Amino acid sequence: MKGFIEDTNYSIGLLDDTATPRDVIDNYIYEHTLMGKNAFFVADLGKIVKKHFKWKNIMGRVNPFYTVRCNSSPAVLEILAALSMGFACANKNEMSLVYDLGIPMENAVYTNPCKQASQIKHAAKIGVNLMTCDSETELKKIARNHFNAKLLLHIATEGISGEEDMNMTFGTTLKNCRHLLECAKELSVEVVGVKFHVSSSNNPQTYIHALSDARCVFDMAEELGFKMNILDIGGISENEAQLEELYQAVSPLLDVYFPEGSGTRIIAEPGSFYVSSAFTLAVNVMAKNVIEHDQHLPSAGKQISNKPAFIYCMNEGVYGSFARKLSEKLNTAPEVHKKYKDDEPLFASSLLGPSYDELDVIVEHCLLPELEVGDWVVFENMGCGSLNEQSPFADFEKPSLYNFMSFSDWYEIQDTGNTSESLMKSLCVPCFHLGEDQFCTV
Incomplete structure (x- = not known):
């Protein structure tokens, strides 16, 4: 299990009943401490399987088309293909990844709102016919380069404020449809x-307005002789409660506007919902500085002046695995790997990346026990938008990725009947047992 993220040859360790995901992390921290302390990811692929069944239970007739850019590691894509997922691709590389999985290309949609002509031609070559379009310029470009294209008209969504501020970054107005x-x-x-x-707020009222607009566009299209049969409600929150x-x-409106007997296929584009919680990143302390506390930021108004x-x-930092930190809030908290006593004092701490750049701040302020150089810090919920980033600093290797799942999760995958040959071959690896320092042959 030494493959790197960009390898197409990956492996998946099977966890027996005596071991836990934490044992896997402990094992690899021990190994990496001996090898040289580079950062690494551990992926519990069984969590992806569980997320899929939660999606089916919650979302009913809405079919998931996984957003490939969220996490394109080979094991993730293979698992999702085995679960009969569709795929939302933003560029040539993502379309090729899905094509190489051997899945039917009618289960792929090319979603980039600004498509290069060469990439449209590539989509035509490999049979990705379904794609989005939101302007006359894009429409003419697609018409010139893909004779079998099937378009989803991308419409803008209106905020619930009732004002004229439209989400016009992508999508056409209802008036222009x-x-x-x-x-x-x-x-x-x-x-x-x-x-x-709908933007990241995922406000149900905005969905309700968008569904009404979508129905209007369906009616317009049918008047002009188009046969409309797909509704894509876009990206979805990773929060199960939301x-x-x-x-x-939205379910009552789907039943009214697009009832099951209408022949309309409802799809959505989840990403982080499936993969975020499955990945854990372990990073190592390279250096340590002590400063006076009054120079440091307060913790929610609580000063510890003495x-x-x-x-x-x-x-690892924001120019690598923490790249999402540059555009949004980090959805995870640092966890110190080493054991420490409950009454051990906590200190105001900041975690920086290896560049020493002023933007390379992983956690600006938190409370941690005192750490030493060589200690490990673990971040959960790191499966989205982090694995594809390569540090620009030549001295830092891309983090290793170790995949595993429990036997019971693997049996659920097998029950789908869609396991590929490469996925089966990936399991030709040892099985992790509790209390051992490494994988052992079974």
């Missing part, structure tokens, strides 16, 4: 459905 449909008719381009995307709230809000504060430099 008839013009685009008429252009598609003239260019002999098939339009088969509608897509919209997901349930969302479906409870204690020093610490700045730790880690061997």
Whole structure:
């Protein structure tokens, strides 16, 4: 199990009943301490399987098309393919990854709103016909380069404030939809459905408005002779409670606007929901500085004036596995790997990446026991938008990735009947047993 993320040859360790995911992390921290202390990911692929069954229980008839850019590691894509997932691809590389899985290309959609002509041609070559479009320029580009394209008209969504501020980054207005449909008719381009995307707030009211608009576009298209059969409701929250709230809000409208007997296929584009919780990142303390506490940021208004504060430099940062930190809040908290007593004092601490750049701050302020150089810090929920990043610093290797799952999760995958040959071969690895320092042959 020494493969790196970019390897197509990966392996999956099977966990027996005596071991836990924490044992796997402990094992590899021990190994990496001996080898040189580079950072690494551990992926519990069984969590992805469990997330899929939760999706099916919560989202009913809404079919998931996984957002490949969220996490494109080979094992993840193979597992999702075995679960009969669709795939939402943003570029040529992602389309090729899905194509190489051997899945039917009707289960892939090319979602980039600004497509290069060469990538449209690549989609045509490998049979990715379903793609989104939100402007006349894109429509004409697709018509020139993909004769079998089937379009989802991407419409903008309106905020619930009632003001005229539209989410116009991507998507056309409802007013412009008839013009685009008429252009598609003239260019002999098939339009088969509608897509919209609600921002990260996932407010149910915004979905309700978007579904109403989508129904209007379906009616327009059918008047012009198009056969519409797909509705894509876009990206979805990773929070299960929000997901349930969302479906409870939109399900009645789906039944009214797009009832099951209508032949409309409802799809969505989840990403982090499936993979975020499955991945854990372990990083190592490279350097340590002590500063006076009054120079440090307060902790939620609580000063600990009689204690020093610490700045730790880690061997991964925002120019690598923590890249999401540059654009959004980090959805995880540092956990010290070494055991410490409950009454051990906590100190104001900051965790920095290896570049010493002013932006390379992993955690600006937290309370931790005092750490030493060589200690490990573990971050959970690191499966989204982190594995594909390569540090620009030549001295830092890309973190290793170790995949595992329990026997019971593997049996659930097998029950689908869709396990590929490469997925089966990946299991030709030892099985982890509790209390041993390494994998052993079974």
